[in-house]
Amino acid sequence: MSAPVAIFPEAPGTLAFCARLLRRQLVLALRRPVDIGNPLLFFAMVVALFPLGLGPAPGTLATFAPGILWIVALLANLLTADNLFRGDFDDGSLEQLLLSPQPLYTSVLAYVLSQWLVTGALLALLSPLFALMLNLAPGAIPTLVCSLLLGSGVLSLVGGIGAALTVGLRRGGMLVALLILPFYMPVLIFGSAAVQAAVIGAPAGAHLAILGAMLCLALALAPLAIGAALRISVDA
Amino acid sequence: MWSFFHKLGSPPWLYGIAGSILRWLLPLTLLALIAGASWGLLFTPPDFRQGNSYRIIYIHVPAAVVALAGYYVMALAGAVSLIWKMKMADVAMKACAPVGAALTFIALVTGAIWGKPTWGTWWVWDARITSMLILLFLYLGVIALYEAYDNKAAAAKACAVLSLVGTVNIPIIYKSVDWWYSLHQPASIKFTGGSTIDPSMLYPLMLMIASFYALFTCCLLLNMRVEILRREARTNWVRKLVGA
Numbered sequence: 001m002s003a004p005v006a007i008f009p010e011a012p013g014t015l016a017f018c019a020r021l022l023r024r025q026l027v028l029a030l031r032r033p034v035d036i037g038n039p040l041l042f043f044a045m046v047v048a049l050f051p052l053g054l055g056p057a058p059g060t061l062a063t064f065a066p067g068i069l070w071i072v073a074l075l076a077n078l079l080t081a082d083n084l085f086r087g088d089f090d091d092g093s094l095e096q097l098l099l100s101p102q103p104l105y106t107s108v109l110a111y112v113l114s115q116w117l118v119t120g121a122l123l124a125l126l127s128p129l130f131a132l133m134l135n136l137a138p139g140a141i142p143t144l145v146c147s148l149l150l151g152s153g154v155l156s157l158v159g160g161i162g163a164a165l166t167v168g169l170r171r172g173g174m175l176v177a178l179l180i181l182p183f184y185m186p187v188l189i190f191g192s193a194a195v196q197a198a199v200i201g202a203p204a205g206a207h208l209a210i211l212g213a214m215l216c217l218a219l220a221l222a223p224l225a226i227g228a229a230l231r232i233s234v235d236a
Numbered sequence: 237m238w239s240f241f242h243k244l245g246s247p248p249w250l251y252g253i254a255g256s257i258l259r260w261l262l263p264l265t266l267l268a269l270i271a272g273a274s275w276g277l278l279f280t281p282p283d284f285r286q287g288n289s290y291r292i293i294y295i296h297v298p299a300a301v302v303a304l305a306g307y308y309v310m311a312l313a314g315a316v317s318l319i320w321k322m323k324m325a326d327v328a329m330k331a332c333a334p335v336g337a338a339l340t341f342i343a344l345v346t347g348a349i350w351g352k353p354t355w356g357t358w359w360v361w362d363a364r365i366t367s368m369l370i371l372l373f374l375y376l377g378v379i380a381l382y383e384a385y386d387n388k389a390a391a392a393k394a395c396a397v398l399s400l401v402g403t404v405n406i407p408i409i410y411k412s413v414d415w416w417y418s419l420h421q422p423a424s425i426k427f428t429g430g431s432t433i434d435p436s437m438l439y440p441l442m443l444m445i446a447s448f449y450a451l452f453t454c455c456l457l458l459n460m461r462v463e464i465l466r467r468e469a470r471t472n473w474v475r476k477l478v479g480a
Contacts (some may be wrong), residue, residue, distance in 0.1 A: 161397075161398075161401055165381060165394050165397065165398060166381075166384070168385075168390070169384050169385065171384065175380060175381065175384050178373075178376070178377050178380055179377045179380070179381060179398060181373070182370045182373045182374050182377065182405075182409070183401070183402075183405050183409075185370060185409060185412070185413075186405075186408050186409055186412035186413075189412045189413065189415075189416045190412065193416070214408070217404075217408075221404060225397055225400070225401050228318070228397050229394065229397050232390055232393040232394050232397065233390070233394070235390065236385065236387045236389075236390030
């Protein structure tokens with residue numbers, strides 16, 4: 001990590017650079033609060049669709065609530081995945097990032113972390129509200145929040161791969177969904193299984209542990225794939 | 237050894253060698269397919285529980301096995317193209333995707349047809365069926381990504397990254413749906429420990445699996461030849477070949 005400093009004496013260290021990148025992304029996001037609110041609004045609206053479609057009987061809703069909450073969280077993540085690199089690709093700052101001597105792995109992590117903070121983490125913290133609306137057993141709510149916090153990290157990282165692969169394409173939106181939804185499926189299985197286990201009072205630790213393992217694997221490998229995909233997209 | 241490796245990068249050489257392999261592999265494959273299919277469908281004893289309906293195994297299992305292997309061939313070709321920047325590996329990867337998708341589709345359809353008499357339903361959300369469906373989505377995703385790029389060199393690289401991500405994920409997807417729910421019978425053929433399938437049924441099945449691998453290779457080579465011609469359409473050797 002000393003190489004960039006040797007070539008450019010003024011260059012910040014890797015960690016300082018990532019912190020600045022993260023701060024920049026968060027400032028950009030906070031300047032457009034509507035973009036942060038949109039996924040939450042989407043989440044709320046789709047949650048409202050289920051009682052209309054399935055009928056408002058509390059028993060029915062409670063049965064399906066773990067699955068509904070997880071699927072809707074997944075779709076909300078999917079909607080935001082496409083925009084991760086779009087703005088920076090259009091104005092050329094992505095190219096500068098690729099040319100910079102900073103390791104791409106950590107820079108990419110900063111991007112994904114910023115996106116996760118304003119979508120996945122926010123959604124997870126607000127999910128108890130929607131859980132109550134769908135009549136989920138109150139005892140399962142802490143598990144729901146934990147599973148969403150862990151799982152949405154994986155979703156953001158995998159979504160980053162899809163975003164990086166399609167950032168150079170004009171019609172990316174639909175394609176991102178087709179590319180990354182198959183990879184979301186294991187997360188969905190264990191996320192909703194954890195909540196279902198908590199509903200019936202069974203221990204959910206094993207499911208959460210597997211989600212955590214997936215997060216570790218994604219943290220280790222996804223930035224490499226995102227970096228490679230960004231280079232391909234910028235070169236094309 | 238290395239000169240062989242470098243020759244692989246040459247389109248005319250690869251086109252020629254694929255042609256001469258196909259000249260004997262294609263008739264041999266058709267022969268093996270006909271032999272294996274008639275052995276399996278006509279001359280093996282019926283199953284004591286499933287009667288004659290089990291015979292679809294001679295299409296279903298080979299298609300499923302080769303579909304899964306095909307994904308790894310595609311990812312391997314993608315890795316070769318990313319590491320050694322070999323254009324012909326791109327061609328191989330691109331040629332794999334439709335063949336693999338078709339085989340996955342065949343495995344799903346024959347599975348549904350087999351499921352109706354044995355399980356009483358066309359479709360169940362069972363672990364293996366679900367993971368084959370996801371495999372089909374992965375193949376179709378690679379094809380969709382390739383078609384979305386105008387720059388075909390970048391398309392191939394992007395598909396290579398996607399298929400490599402897929403190789404990490406396929407075992408995870410497989411294990412997760414396996415833990416999720418399972419109805420499908422466990423694998424009958426095991427290389428370690430005893431198989432639970434009678435030799436009189438096993439040998440034709442083995443022959444069919446081998447001929448499906450050969451069929452996959454034939455389709456791959458045919459697809460590659462077409463793709464090479466399409467890419468090299470403006471070069472002299474292709475013009476000479478088609479006599480234009």
